[in-house]
Amino acid sequence: MKALDNVSLTVKKGEIHGLIGETGCGKSVTSLTTLGLLDNNAIIRGGNILYKGVDLLELKEKTLRKEVRGNEISMIFQNPSTSLNPVYTAGEQIRESIVLYQSNDKEEAQRLVLDELDRVKLPDPEDVYEKYPHELSGGMMQRIMIAMMLACNSNLLIADEPTTALDVSIQAQFLKVLEELKEKENLSILYITHDMAVISEICDVVTVMYGGQIAETANVHDIFNNPRHPYTKGLIHSVPGVKLNIEEFETIPGTVPRLINPPSGCRFHPRCEYAQKICKEKKPSLEHIDKDHFVACYFWEEVK
Amino acid sequence: MNIVETQNLKKFFQSKKGTVKAVNGVSLNVIKGETLGIVGESGCGKTTLGRTILKLIKPTSGNIFFDEKHLFDLKLNPRKAKDILDNDGIDPKLRKSFEKNKYGLSADASVSKKGPNSWRIDDDRSTYLVKGEENSMKVYSVKDITDIDDKEMRKHRKKMNIVFQDPVSALNPQMTVYDHLNRPLVIHNMVSSEDEKLRKMVDILNTMGLKAEHLIRYPHELSGGQKQRVCIARALCLEPDFLVLDEPTSALDVSVQSKILKLLDRAKDKFDVSYMFISHNINLVRAISDRLGVMYLGKLVEIGETSDVFQNPKHPYTKGLFKSVPQPDPDKRVKAPLTGEVPSPVNPPKGCAFSPRCPHSKAVCERENPDLIEAYGRKIACHIFGKENF
Numbered sequence: 001m002k003a004l005d006n007v008s009l010t011v012k013k014g015e016i017h018g019l020i021g022e023t024g025c026g027k028s029v030t031s032l033t034t035l036g037l038l039d040n041n042a043i044i045r046g047g048n049i050l051y052k053g054v055d056l057l058e059l060k061e062k063t064l065r066k067e068v069r070g071n072e073i074s075m076i077f078q079n080p081s082t083s084l085n086p087v088y089t090a091g092e093q094i095r096e097s098i099v100l101y102q103s104n105d106k107e108e109a110q111r112l113v114l115d116e117l118d119r120v121k122l123p124d125p126e127d128v129y130e131k132y133p134h135e136l137s138g139g140m141m142q143r144i145m146i147a148m149m150l151a152c153n154s155n156l157l158i159a160d161e162p163t164t165a166l167d168v169s170i171q172a173q174f175l176k177v178l179e180e181l182k183e184k185e186n187l188s189i190l191y192i193t194h195d196m197a198v199i200s201e202i203c204d205v206v207t208v209m210y211g212g213q214i215a216e217t218a219n220v221h222d223i224f225n226n227p228r229h230p231y232t233k234g235l236i237h238s239v240p241g242v243k244l245n246i247e248e249f250e251t252i253p254g255t256v257p258r259l260i261n262p263p264s265g266c267r268f269h270p271r272c273e274y275a276q277k278i279c280k281e282k283k284p285s286l287e288h289i290d291k292d293h294f295v296a297c298y299f300w301e302e303v304k
Numbered sequence: 305m306n307i308v309e310t311q312n313l314k315k316f317f318q319s320k321k322g323t324v325k326a327v328n329g330v331s332l333n334v335i336k337g338e339t340l341g342i343v344g345e346s347g348c349g350k351t352t353l354g355r356t357i358l359k360l361i362k363p364t365s366g367n368i369f370f371d372e373k374h375l376f377d378l379k380l381n382p383r384k385a386k387d388i389l390d391n392d393g394i395d396p397k398l399r400k401s402f403e404k405n406k407y408g409l410s411a412d413a414s415v416s417k418k419g420p421n422s423w424r425i426d427d428d429r430s431t432y433l434v435k436g437e438e439n440s441m442k443v444y445s446v447k448d449i450t451d452i453d454d455k456e457m458r459k460h461r462k463k464m465n466i467v468f469q470d471p472v473s474a475l476n477p478q479m480t481v482y483d484h485l486n487r488p489l490v491i492h493n494m495v496s497s498e499d500e501k502l503r504k505m506v507d508i509l510n511t512m513g514l515k516a517e518h519l520i521r522y523p524h525e526l527s528g529g530q531k532q533r534v535c536i537a538r539a540l541c542l543e544p545d546f547l548v549l550d551e552p553t554s555a556l557d558v559s560v561q562s563k564i565l566k567l568l569d570r571a572k573d574k575f576d577v578s579y580m581f582i583s584h585n586i587n588l589v590r591a592i593s594d595r596l597g598v599m600y601l602g603k604l605v606e607i608g609e610t611s612d613v614f615q616n617p618k619h620p621y622t623k624g625l626f627k628s629v630p631q632p633d634p635d636k637r638v639k640a641p642l643t644g645e646v647p648s649p650v651n652p653p654k655g656c657a658f659s660p661r662c663p664h665s666k667a668v669c670e671r672e673n674p675d676l677i678e679a680y681g682r683k684i685a686c687h688i689f690g691k692e693n694f
Contacts, residue, residue, distance in 0.1 A: 169641055169642035194557065196558065197630035197632045201630035201634075234559060238562035241591075244590065246569045251566065256557065
């Protein structure tokens with residue numbers, strides 16, 4: 001199964017980069033590959049993952065663990081309750097990363113934990129410190145995860161569907177925390193989601209993935225106002241909120257392809273209204289069409 | 305006319321920590337042919353409400369009325385009718401009016417007041433609702449399904465159905481699509497011959513965008529969207545009058561979601577069915593529902609025409625909730641989301657449950673629970689914004 005095929009994307013310093021796609025398009029595999037967290041049966045056939053100029057693929061597991069994961073790049077997952085240890089309090093778990101990365105002094109570590117809890121806008125940090133994960137709500141747990149990441153002083157955060165399990169009001173609060181961290185601390189974030197509305201809410205740059213390949217990359221305004229890939233366009237028009245009336249909803253015919261035996265040429269062509277003979281025969285390459293706008297489609301000029 | 309009406313419906317659960325008031329006095333109605341959207345955050349009781357209405361779980365108290373039919377208008381001066389109905393016993397004039405319209409009341413019939421302009425008359429055979437509207441009083445017959453036993457309930461089951469969130473767990477992995485559709489059709493005697501049954505199955509599958517060949521498929525041979533379409537087909541094959549859709553698309557990808565919504569919309573006209581659409585996805589409910597109810601901690605805080613409520617939300621929770629919803633438009637970003645979190649339903653705040661998070665909270669809000677009352681052509685439960693002359 002070719003989970004990823006020729007995926008290139010760049011996350012700049014202090015930027016929130018959104019990675020969007022439907023189930024099975026390879027967005028989570030992209031993030032796991034970055035951190036070297038893939039299962040043993042995964043084979044990386046080629047390519048580079050450059051972080052501050054260093055190719056992460058060439059680093060040894062030990063170096064990755066000691067010098068990259070945590071210190072430089074952190075990751076948070078969809079379900080915070082499975083990422084936290086149920087038998088330690090929230091404070092103890094954050095303190096662990098502080099002791100590892102910042103300070104050995106017990107009292108200072110505790111003080112730093114409280115600072116971190118305050119930074120992610122958790123009310124009453126002393127109280128939260130003593131709480132076990134089951135005593136916290138989903139939104140609070142997700143903020144604990146962020147605090148843990150901040151405690152390692154990471155520069156890049158990979159967030160894989162971090163708000164899918166959260167309610168809208170909690171999601172909005174959580175996204176505000178991320179935005180503030182970006183503004184104040186120049187944190188870079190790779191934000192993975194299937195939710196177009198969340199993408200429009202916090203991202204600066206958006207990459208759309210389809211069937212293990214990149215369909216389009218552009219800044220968030222261009223993606224929403226001037227989409228050039230038929231898939232991006234279909235995705236946006238099937239999101240409730242763009243069209244307010246059910247009759248105006250557009251749908252993308254067919255379903256997401258299986259990557260074991262993907263369609264030839266452009267993987268989107270069986271579902272595409274613009275598809276022609278060439279789309280079936282030859283895979284389109286990512287074309288540079290405007291300042292920061294890239295699209296992999298032969299007929300991008302016709303997509304309106 | 306209403307297809308379903310609930311009056312002060314409550315469902316409490318006992319837990320180790322105390323009583324969870326999942327649904328705490330909800331009065332609402334679903335009008336024939338409409339889609340009523342119910343939104344709220346997790347734990348607000350929207351799913352419990354849907355299940356209690358169908359009596360999949362037994363209500364703690366309150367009433368559920370089903371299948372309302374207009375019988376006649378009460379030919380009395382409305383003010384006089386009110387006086388008559390406000391008395392405890394059945395007034396001779398009221399009895400006469402029922403007889404005149406060929407609906408004689410038995411000797412032990414009783415009247416009880418159910419709201420500012422609605423009364424309930426129980427007699428040994430039927431339940432009647434009397435409702436005052438502007439200058440007239442209308443008498444309806446309804447079926448009170450609150451207390452009937454399971455055997456009796458089974459007769460009504462055919463007329464009401466539910467589609468659950470997760471199609472994977474709602475289908476039996478050992479049964480084909482044919483089996484899934486066969487069971488309800490046979491149990492409820494919907495068809496007389498195998499031929500008719502097959503025709504009916506294929507017709508309903510076609511309506512949901514599936515083909516006859518899918519009949520021999522097992523659930524694992526279908527995609528997520530197809531599975532959910534089978535679930536909807538199964539719910540619709542008995543030609544129900546009322547369907548509860550409990551987050552029917554939240555387990556699906558967006559491109560599939562919009563297809564299912566379109567199919568649901570089409571099926572609604574074809575089968576003349578009314579929907580109660582429960583979801584936490586506010587943008588989605590906005591697109592599909594005619595009226596919208598907003599729930600917070602087991603209670604309705606605002607209910608009215610969808611477009612109206614969206615354009616001009618009145619309850620502070622509704623306002624905050626709508627403001628927290630990200631819009632698929634990078635130029636409209638959320639500025640001031642709701643603060644705080646939903647309190648525990650075991651120990652809800654005193655007075656208005658929203659008061660601890662409410663920016664407009666006053667002393668009265670922490671003391672008394674506001675009633676859901678008419679204002680601005682909708683119903684609002686708020687001490688501050690729930691009155692028009694504010």
